[in-house]
Amino acid sequence: DAGITQSPRHKVTETGTPVTLRCHQTENHRYMYWYRQDPGHGLRLIHYSYGVKDTDKGEVSDGYSVSRSKTEDFLLTLESATSSQTSVYFCAISEGLTYEQYFGPGTRLTVT
Amino acid sequence: AQSVTQPDIHITVSEGASLELRCNYSYGATPYLFWYVQSPGQGLQLLLKYFSGDTLVQGIKGFEAEFKRSQFSFNLRKPSVHWSDAAEYFCALTRSGNTPLVFGKGTRLSVIA
Numbered sequence A: 001d002a003g004i005t006q007s008p009r010h011k012v013t014e015t016g017t018p019v020t021l022r023c024h025q026t027e028n029h030r031y032m033y034w035y036r037q038d039p040g041h042g043l044r045l046i047h048y049s050y051g052v053k054d055t056d057k058g059e060v061s062d063g064y065s066v067s068r069s070k071t072e073d074f075l076l077t078l079e080s081a082t083s084s085q086t087s088v089y090f091c092a093i094s095e096g097l098t099y100e101q102y103f104g105p106g107t108r109l110t111v112t
Numbered sequence B: 001a002q003s004v005t006q007p008d009i010h011i012t013v014s015e016g017a018s019l020e021l022r023c024n025y026s027y028g029a030t031p032y033l034f035w036y037v038q039s040p041g042q043g044l045q046l047l048l049k050y051f052s053g054d055t056l057v058q059g060i061k062g063f064e065a066e067f068k069r070s071q072f073s074f075n076l077r078k079p080s081v082h083w084s085d086a087a088e089y090f091c092a093l094t095r096s097g098n099t100p101l102v103f104g105k106g107t108r109l110s111v112i113a
Helices: none
Strands: A004-007 A010-013 A019-025 A031-038 A042-051 A054-057 A064-070 A073-078 A087-094 A107-111 B003-005 B010-014 B019-021 B024-026 B032-038 B044-050 B056-058 B064-068 B073-078 B087-094 B107-112
Touching: A004 A087, A010 A019, A019 A031, A019 A087, A019 A107, A031 A064, A031 A073, A042 A064, A042 A073, A054 A064, A073 A087, B003 B087, B010 B019, B019 B107, B024 B073, B032 B064, B032 B073, B044 B056, B044 B064, B044 B073, B073 B087
Parallel strands: A010 A107, B010 B107
Antiparallel strands: A004 A019, A019 A073, A031 A042, A031 A087, A042 A054, A064 A073, A087 A107, B003 B024, B019 B073, B032 B044, B032 B087, B056 B064, B064 B073, B087 B107
């Protein structure tokens, strides 16, 4: 299995609070991604990174920011969480955009 | 814009029966195509991929998929389903260049005895 960990695995937070999710990889892959998974919507890309400090927006980036200061870590921040951001968040990595992606175990976030 | 459609939200098959999950895509040129599986509470795992060449590709766990350019399809098949195949299946595509994967909304597979 690809070395990808996500923390925390579960989090409950209140509306309006900031939340940061962490993705850590040990594979030295160039690309890292954040997705959210919701029933009936499949996986939707939030942001992705193609190198340290190089990021780009995905399909559903509003309300989210990311940072990548080291190759191995990709952080997803919800500056002010809303109930619509209740979801399961997956991190993924790949060697290139057209290469297969390897997924982390997911983080279940509940915003009350 | 490229897109992926999985027409079946939920499929139920009997253990030992054959399986075909449909995937249709919208894209002018030949895309790179993938099938992923997600077991309950888990992340996604790659089953197989198609980049070019032989249009019938073999994957893990006894799955195969056939790329049909004229039908814009990349259907996943398995000749005999096992109870452990119950999961959600996602088709995904990207085109050559610098665009990330686009996923379909998934098909949930239930297996009954």
